[in-house]
Amino acid sequence: MSREGWINLAVLALLAGVPLAAHAAGEPFLVTLATKVAILGLAGVGLNLALGLGGLVSFGHAAFFGLGGYATGVLASHALNYEPLMTEPFALEGTTQMLIIWPVAIVLSGLAALAIGALSLRTSGIFFIMITLAFAQMIYYFAISWPAYGGEDGLSIYVRSEFPGLDTLSPLPFFGLVFALLLLALGLSHILSRSRFGLALQAARQNEARVRAVGIGPYRVRLVAFVISGMITGLAGALFADLNRFVSPAMLDWHTSGQLIVLVILGGVGRLFGPVAGAGLYILLEHNLGHFTEFWQLPFGLLLLAVVLFAPGGLIGVLAGRKRHG
Amino acid sequence: MAEPALAVSGLRKAFGALVATDGVTLDLRPGEIHALIGPNGAGKSTLIKQMTGELKQDAGEIRLRGAEITFLSPEARSRRGLARSFQVSSLASEFTALQNVVLAVAGARGEAFGFLRPALKDRALVEPARAALARVGLDGRAGIRAADLSHGERRSLEVACALALQPVAFLLDEPMAGMGHEGSLRLTGLLDGLRAEAPILLVEHDMDAVFALADRISVLVYGKVIATGSADEIRRDPEVRAAYLGDEE
Numbered sequence: 001m002s003r004e005g006w007i008n009l010a011v012l013a014l015l016a017g018v019p020l021a022a023h024a025a026g027e028p029f030l031v032t033l034a035t036k037v038a039i040l041g042l043a044g045v046g047l048n049l050a051l052g053l054g055g056l057v058s059f060g061h062a063a064f065f066g067l068g069g070y071a072t073g074v075l076a077s078h079a080l081n082y083e084p085l086m087t088e089p090f091a092l093e094g095t096t097q098m099l100i101i102w103p104v105a106i107v108l109s110g111l112a113a114l115a116i117g118a119l120s121l122r123t124s125g126i127f128f129i130m131i132t133l134a135f136a137q138m139i140y141y142f143a144i145s146w147p148a149y150g151g152e153d154g155l156s157i158y159v160r161s162e163f164p165g166l167d168t169l170s171p172l173p174f175f176g177l178v179f180a181l182l183l184l185a186l187g188l189s190h191i192l193s194r195s196r197f198g199l200a201l202q203a204a205r206q207n208e209a210r211v212r213a214v215g216i217g218p219y220r221v222r223l224v225a226f227v228i229s230g231m232i233t234g235l236a237g238a239l240f241a242d243l244n245r246f247v248s249p250a251m252l253d254w255h256t257s258g259q260l261i262v263l264v265i266l267g268g269v270g271r272l273f274g275p276v277a278g279a280g281l282y283i284l285l286e287h288n289l290g291h292f293t294e295f296w297q298l299p300f301g302l303l304l305l306a307v308v309l310f311a312p313g314g315l316i317g318v319l320a321g322r323k324r325h326g
Numbered sequence: 327m328a329e330p331a332l333a334v335s336g337l338r339k340a341f342g343a344l345v346a347t348d349g350v351t352l353d354l355r356p357g358e359i360h361a362l363i364g365p366n367g368a369g370k371s372t373l374i375k376q377m378t379g380e381l382k383q384d385a386g387e388i389r390l391r392g393a394e395i396t397f398l399s400p401e402a403r404s405r406r407g408l409a410r411s412f413q414v415s416s417l418a419s420e421f422t423a424l425q426n427v428v429l430a431v432a433g434a435r436g437e438a439f440g441f442l443r444p445a446l447k448d449r450a451l452v453e454p455a456r457a458a459l460a461r462v463g464l465d466g467r468a469g470i471r472a473a474d475l476s477h478g479e480r481r482s483l484e485v486a487c488a489l490a491l492q493p494v495a496f497l498l499d500e501p502m503a504g505m506g507h508e509g510s511l512r513l514t515g516l517l518d519g520l521r522a523e524a525p526i527l528l529v530e531h532d533m534d535a536v537f538a539l540a541d542r543i544s545v546l547v548y549g550k551v552i553a554t555g556s557a558d559e560i561r562r563d564p565e566v567r568a569a570y571l572g573d574e575e
Contacts, residue, residue, distance in 0.1 A: 196432045196440035196451075203418040203429050210416050210426075213378075214433030214487060215405035221438060323420075 004320035008273040015041075015276065016179060023172045031171035032243070033287065037279045038178045039239045044264045044275025045185045046232030051261065052270030053193055054225045055205030059257050060116060060132030063139045064109035064230040066252030068237025070143070071105035073155040073247035080158055098163045098177075101238055109234020110227050112139075117226035121219055133254055140252040154248025161242050168242070178239055182276070185232050190272055192228070201225050233260070266307055268314030270323065277315045328356050329392050331495040331525045332377070332408070337386030339372055339549075346372040347383070348549035354495055359517065359526045361536045364546035365569070370529050371413065373546065374499050377527075378410050379403050391494050405436060407494030409524070411484040411501055419473040423464055423483050426472055427455035430490040458490040459483075462516060478509040485516065489523065496526040502535055514538055537561075545569070 001009075015038060022030030043065055050056040078085050078094025085092040095101060120131040144152050159169070166173045192198045204211045204218040211218050241247040250256070259282070267278025285303070289296035311318050330353035339347040346369040354360050364370050375381040377388060379400035387396045395403050404410070417426050428451045432438060445451055459465050462482040472480060481501055488496055501517070502510045514535045520526060530536050536543065537557050544554040547569045553560060560566055 191444075192441060194444040194446065195442060196437050196445045199421075199425065199429050199432065199445045200438040203421065203426075206418040206420055207416055209400075209412065210418050210487075211429075211433070212400040213404055213410055213412070213416070214430040214491060215401050215436070216429075216433040216438040217399065217401040224439070 002320075004271070004273075004316065007316060007319045011273050011277050011280070012183075015280065019172060019175045028171045031175055033283060035171065035175045035178050035243055036240075037276075037283045038175065038182045039236050039243060040260075040263060040282065041276035041279035042178070042182045042185055042239070043233045043236035043260055044267070044279055045182070045189050046229045046234075046236060047260045048229075048264050048270065048275050049189060049192065049232070050226050050229035051264055052274065053198060053205065054201050054222055054229075056121070056222060056226060057129050057261070058132045058226070058229070059129045059254065059261070060120075060134075060136035061230070061233050061260050062252050062254060062256035063112055063116065063136035064233040065237035065240065065256055065260070066136075066139065066143065066247075066249070067109045067112055068105035068234035068239075069241035069247040069251045070149065070155075070237075071108050071234075072101050072161060072238045072241040073157055074149055075101050075104065076157045076159070076161060077149065077155055096159060096161045098161045098168070098238075098242070101161055102235055105234045105238035106231045109237070110231040112234075113227045113230025114223070117223045117230070121222050121226065133257065136252065136257055137254060140249055140254070143249040143252055150248070152249060154246055154250070157241060157245045157247065160245055174243070178243075181235065181239070185235075186272060186276070188232075193272070197221065197224070262304060264314075266304065266314055268316035269312070271313065271316040271320075274314050274316050281315055330355050330389075331391055332497075332527060333389045334373075334377065335387055335389075337373070337376060337388070338384045339376060339381065340384055345549050347376065350386070350546070350549070350551055352544050352551055352554065354525045354527050356525055357521055358541040359521050359528055359539045361528045361530060361540035361543045362546060363530065363533075363536060363543060368546045369549040370546055371499070372549075374410075374497060374529060377497055378408070404491065405434065407491065407524075408497060409488035409491040409493035409495070410497040411481070411488055411499055413499040413503065413529075415477070415480040415484060417472040417480060417483060417487075420471060422469050422471055423459060423475065423479075423486075424452070424455055424468040426483060427458050427486050427490050428452060430458075430487040431455050434491040455490060458486040461489060462486045463512070478505050478513075481505060481509075481513065482516070485513075485520075489520070493524045495524055496520065496528075498526055499529045500531060501528070502530055502532040510535055 019031040019034040047061045050058050075094045076096050079096045085094060116135045120128055123131055149155050162168055163177055168174045200216050200221045204221055208218050263278035263282040264275050266281050268274030285300055289299055307314060333353040335351045337347050337350045350373060362370055376383045379398060387394055390406055390408055428445055431451045431454050432445060459468055462485050464479060464482055464486060467479060502513055510532055517526060517539055540557055542554060543557060543560045544551050545566050553563045553566050
C-alpha cells in the first residue's frame with residue numbers, strides 16, 4: 001500500500017476510534033463532535049469531486065447542503081404535525097424515516113445541482129465562482145423570506161429521524177450511521193476518480209482543448225460531476241440537520257460554502273481523504289482556538305494562508321507527499 | 327478517384343476587414359500526406375482552427391469522408407475521426423504518457439461516461455494505448471508525467487494520442503516545431519509510415535520535412551491557396567517562388 005493509503009487508513013482509524021473511546025469514557029459530547037467531523041467530511045467529499053477532480057471552484061455548495069437539511073426538516077415537521085405536504089394531485093405525507101429522507105435529499109440537491117450546473121458551467125474561472133455563489137444566495141434569501149418553514153428563525157426538528165433497528169437518538173449509533181455513509185461516499189469517490197469518467201474529468205481540469213481533441217465534451221463531463229458532487233453534499237446536509245435537530249437558512253449561507261471550500265483546502269484538494277482530514281482539523285481548530293479567543297478566525301486565517309502558500313496539498317499532502325496519478 | 331478523407335470547399339473567414347481565409351478549397355486523399363505551407367500570417371492557423379471547429383467559418387463547408395461536419399463541435403469532429411495535434415503541445419500535463427493515450431482511446435470510443443471500472447486496469451483501453459505509444463517510440467516512457475517529458479517526447483505523445491483515435495484523417499499543426507534536427511528526422515520517419523493509417527494534412531515550416539514527406543503541397547498566401555501540386559511542381563511554380571520560396575534561394 002502507498003504511503004497515502006496508510007495515512008488514509010490512520011485518518012479513518014482516528015475518526016472511528018475517538019468516538020468509541022469517548023463513548024467508553026462517558027463523553028457523549030466528543031461523539032457528537034466526531035459526528036460533526038464525519039458529516040462535514042462527507043459534504044467535503046462531495047465538494048472535492050467538483051473542486052478537486054474537476055477544478056470547479058463552486059462557491060455555492062451551501063445550496064445543496066442546505067437543501068439536504070431542509071429535506072430533513074420539512075419532511076419531519078410535516079410528519080410530526082400530521083400534516084401532508086400536499087393533497088393534490090396526490091397525497092404526500094411527511095416522514096421521519098432516514099431511508100426515505102436520504103433519497104429525497106439526494107434527489108432534491110441533485111436536481112438543484114443540475115439546474116445550477118447547467119447554467120454556471122457555461123462560464124469558467126471567476127464567473128463560475130460568482131454565479132454559483134449567486135444561485136446559492138438566491139436559495140438562501142428564499143428560505144429566509146418563506147415563513148412556512150420558520151423563515152429566518154429556522155426549523156426545529158423535535159425528534160431525530162429514525163433508522164430501522166437503530167437508536168438514532170443516542171450519539172454512538174448515529175455516528176456509526178454517518179461513518180458508514182462517509183465510507184460509502186469515499187469508496188464511490190475512489191472508484192469514480194479511477195474510472196474513464198474520472199480520467200476525463202481530471203483531464204478537463206488540466207487541459208480542455210486536449211479533452212475535446214480526443215472527442216470528449218468537457219461540459220457534459222463537468223455537469224455530471226457537479227450533480228454527483230451536489231448529491232453527496234446534499235446527503236451530508238440531511239444528516240447535519242438531524243445531528244443538530246435544527247435547520248436554518250444559515251446552512252444555505254455563503255459562509256457554509258466558504259467553510260466547505262476551506263476544509264477541503266486544509267485537508268488537501270483532490271486528495272481522496274483531504275476533506276475528512278480537513279474537517280477534522282477544522283473542527284479541532286474551531287474548538288480549541290475558540291477556547292483561547294473569541295477571534296479564533298484570525299489565527300485560523302493565517303493558518304489557511306500558510307497552507308495555500310506553502311502546502312498546496314493540504315494536510316494529506318504534507319504527510320503523503322505529492323499526488324501520484326495512476 | 328476515391329472519396330477524399332477530408333475536403334474543404336469555399337471556406338471563408340474574415341476578422342473585420344482582414345480576410346484570413348479567402349475561399350479556400352482543398353482536399354486530403356486517402357494515403358497521402360498533403361502539406362500546407364505559407365509565410366507567417368498567411369492564415370494557416372485560422373484555416374486549421376476552422377477545420378477543427380475552434381473557429382466558425384463565415385462561409386463554405388467541410389466534409390469528413392463525405393459527411394458534412396461544418397457545424398459540429400470540436401469534440402464531435404474528433405469523435406468522427408478527425409485527429410489533430412496542436413501547434414503548441416497540449417496535453418494533460420499531470421497525467422502520465424500512458425494516461426494521456428488511454429484518455430484518447432476511451433474518448434474515441436465514446437466511453438467517457440464509464441463510472442465503474444478503473445481505466446488503467448482495463449486491458450481493452452491500455453493495450454491499444456501501449457501500442458500507440460510503442461508506435462511513436464515512447465513505450466519506455468509510459469509512466470512518466472507529460473510535464474516531465476522532453477519537448478520532442480511531448481510532440482510524439484500528441485501524435486500517439488491522435489493515432490489512438492484510429493482516425494479518418496490527421497491534422498498535424500507544425501509537429502516539428504521546436505524539435506532538433508535529429509528529432510525532426512525521427513518524426514519524419516514516423517509520419518512517413520503514418521499515412522498508411524490515415525492521410526495527413528501537415529502544416530509545417532520545416533521545408534526539408536515537407537519536401538521529404540508530402541505527396542502534394544498547397545501554398546497559402548493571404549488566405550488564398552495560390553498553388554497545389556507535387557513537390558516538384560511547387561518548386562518550379564513562379565508565383566510560389568515569388569511569394570514564398572524565392573527568399574530562401
